[in-house]
Amino acid sequence: MTDLILHHYPNSPFSEKMRLILGHKKLPWKSVLIPPIMPKPDVEALTGGYRKTPVLQIGADIYCDTALICDVLEHLQPLPTLYPEPEKGMSRILAQWADSTLFWAAMAYNLQPKGAAEMFANAPPEAAKAFSEDRGKMTGSGMTRLRPGDATAAYKSYLRRLSDMLDDKPFLLGGVPCITDFAAYHPLWYTRRMNAVKGILDLTPAVGDWMDRMAAIGHGSFDKLTSAEAIDMARAATPQSLLSDSTFQDEHGIALGSAVTVRAETFGLEETAGTLISASRMHYTLARTDPRAGTVHVHFPRIGFVLKKAE
CATH class of the missing domain: 3.40.30.110 (Glutaredoxin)
Structure with a gap:
């Protein structure tokens, strides 16, 4: 190959x-x-x-x-498959939600002023400006960006719903990870890496345990x-x-x-x-x-x- x-x-x-x-x-x-x-x-x-x-x-x-x-x-x-039966369709739909709705709520929360300040704490002043201008150019007119307060409320709700999905199983749709897990994990991974904002994850310990299981998969060779x-x-x-x-x-x-x-x-x-x-x-x-x-x-x-x- x-x-x-x-x-x-x-x-x-x-x-x-x-x-x-x-x-x-x-x-x-x-x-x-x-x-x-x-x-x-x-x-x-x-x-x-x-x-x-x-x-x-x-x-x-x-x-x-x-x-x-x-x-x-x-x-x-x-x-191992990313799209297990009989939840193949459900896993794809939930992954699309996680890659869009969940992702943008999480990133608007992550990059609120205190998060952005941490992100660029060791960078020259022009770095934050360059990043903001770059991402601004990527955004189309039809895209709505959440304000930090709205993003925080939405993110908390989504974390609670993910926690509910983990009540009786180790991964979001069953006993093994599928595409839904990988799509939902990555915006939360970004949150966990930032001291200024990661405390939101403490509200849903089951989600934190699931994140530990996901992180343990590793990046391979x-x-x-x-x-x-x-x-x-x-x-x-x-x-x-x-x-x-x-x-x-x-x-x-x-x-x-x-x-x-x-x-x-x-x-x-x-x-x-x-x-x-x-x-x-x-x-x-x-x-x-x-x-x-x-x-x-x-x-x-x-x-x-x-x-x-x-x-």
Whole structure:
């Protein structure tokens, strides 16, 4: 199997989600550390514009968004499964809630003034400004950001509901972790790392115990790789998708072979332009050529992304 290359940075919650899943599935991987804010020229050489973290690279195939990356890893290593029967549908729906509603409530709580002050305590003054400006540019007009008081109230309610789910089982849907656990864990992981705000977790001890069980999974076996080495590996490879749902499903009146763009719906609005070579029930694939990375295929999930004909 071609190397699994995760482009990530240590403090990224969604990266922690994927690091744990790689550990859970005992899949060895390569670690490429990327900047937390723009510019990210090496990332863009592979994705063509998409800049959210993390990104999974397998040769010349670039997989964007953790929902799609999880499906790729499930294909590579079906056991232990992320989507157990008979809760397969429920686990995916709850994971989508955790990756969106729970995540944004948690991060609005985490980055309230005292949390942000701790986050940038040892950084130069311009670092906080650069981070704020970077994240501001990623936010679309249709996205609502919770104020700290509203976020705190919502976060407390969500933690209580997670605690209720753990009354009679070690993980959220049963005796073993599934995609719901990994999606719900990563925003709470960020909270626990910050002294200024982690006290909120003391209100739900069952959640804390569950977090200990999740953390014990670990990140598995990985080696370090530079971004330049990863780009060279893409250039030397031929794209070969691991996504099995290949039947064309046209919802836009856009034919395969068309010049198109794909971007996220609400956060991280940078477009990737390329030739549409797949539009299945689950994903889009664009072919593009970069001067450094060569010909790559960039893959996106359908849910949460916008496909348009290139102007």
